[in-house]
Amino acid sequence: MERWSGKVAVVTGASSGIGEAIVKKLVGHGMKVVGCARNEEKLKKFASEINGKGKGEMHPFKCDVKSEENILKMFQFVKEKFGSIHVLVNNAGLAHFAASLLAGKTELWKDMLDVNVLALSICTREAIQLMKASNVDNGHIFNISSVAGHVISSMAPFYSCTKFAVKALTEGLRQELRAVESHIRVTSISPGAVLTDFGFRAVPGLREKNVDLGSIMEMLKSDDIADTVVFALQAPPHVDVNEIIVRPTEGDVGKKLAPLLQKKA
Numbered sequence: 500m501e502r503w504s505g506k507v508a509v510v511t512g513a514s515s516g517i518g519e520a521i522v523k524k525l526v527g528h529g530m531k532v533v534g535c536a537r538n539e540e541k542l543k544k545f546a547s548e549i550n551g552k553g554k555g556e557m558h559p560f561k562c563d564v565k566s567e568e569n570i571l572k573m574f575q576f577v578k579e580k581f582g583s584i585h586v587l588v589n590n591a592g593l594a595h596f597a598a599s600l601l602a603g604k605t606e607l608w609k610d611m612l613d614v615n616v617l618a619l620s621i622c623t624r625e626a627i628q629l630m631k632a633s634n635v636d637n638g639h640i641f642n643i644s645s646v647a648g649h650v651i652s653s654m655a656p657f658y659s660c661t662k663f664a665v666k667a668l669t670e671g672l673r674q675e676l677r678a679v680e681s682h683i684r685v686t687s688i689s690p691g692a693v694l695t696d697f698g699f700r701a702v703p704g705l706r707e708k709n710v711d712l713g714s715i716m717e718m719l720k721s722d723d724i725a726d727t728v729v730f731a732l733q734a735p736p737h738v739d740v741n742e743i744i745v746r747p748t749e750g751d752v753g754k755k756l757a758p759l760l761q762k763k764a
């Protein structure tokens with residue numbers, strides 16, 4: 500990882516779960532990381548906890564990725580402060596389990612499309628443009644997808660649809676980059692169940708039902724996904740790791756969660 504020390508990364512969704520773990524890991528490897536999310540207070544607190552311990556540093560940036568204007572401002576900040584970017588981790592994402600195809604609210608479908616698909620595409624375009632403008636030909640784009648982007652989730656089919664789109668966008672990006680003889684690498688990481696706030700945000704009222712997600716099975720930890728990012732990053736420049744699926748050894752949380760939700764309802 501030495502070659503990444505001092506280099507610049509942007510991680511979206513850095514205020515919680517997987518994004519937070521990725522920021523911590525990259526800062527630990529000496530990178531300058533712009534971590535964005537809407538919850539600025541959490542970002543600042545997190546930055547104050549991890550900064551000043553080594554060469555790496557985190558720069559919190561308040562950004563609602565549903566706003567293109569916000570995203571453009573963030574990349575302007577990166578350009579002005581660092582002049583370049585080497586790594587982008589498109590991690591911000593969400594599901595609404597209530598948004599079924601039979602009766603889901605359009606605004607919930609839009610929310611998932613805006614964050615999981617459009618924001619990821621806008622951030623990628625801006626990162627690649629900045630890499631090009633600053634002659635960075637060895638950059639790396641990560642998309643945090645999901646197992647639901649490979650196997651349709653009956654609990655969240657629209658969310659699945661957005662993550663299937665991420666699969667197409669990842670491979671499409673790789674093909675476009677190779678067509679212009681760029682050496683920027685592209686990696687999609689698809690986690691199974693990770694113990695974060697994700698499930699509680701996806702199912703409103705779950706916290707109130709006192710469902711202890713951690714006790715259902717041994718889920719993945721955010722750090723496991725951060726380690727996967729490092730695995731792909733540290734591969735030699737001629738190795739482009741494109742697709743990684745990481746599941747809990749115990750299997751699929753959906754099957755274990757469904758009866759529990761009904762019992763508690």
Ligand SMILES: NC(=O)c1ccc[n+]([C@@H]2O[C@H](COP(=O)([O-])OP(=O)(O)OC[C@H]3O[C@@H](n4cnc5c(N)ncnc54)[C@H](OP(=O)(O)O)[C@@H]3O)[C@@H](O)[C@H]2O)c1
Pocket residue numbers: 511512513514515516517518535536537538539562563564565590591592593594614643644645646689690691692693694695696697698700
């Ligand atoms: N946890 C799992 O089981 C699991 C499994 C497979 C894939 N994933 C994927 O992993 C990624 C991270 O999820 P997580 O588990 O870490 O969930 P999480 O703990 O809920 O974190 C989600 C992050 O996304 C940010 N975010 C959401 N909407 C945003 C917006 N409009 N603008 C900016 N930031 C926004 C949140 O920050 P703010 O609320 O502060 O804005 C938060 O930092 C997602 O793409 C998710 O689809 C998760």
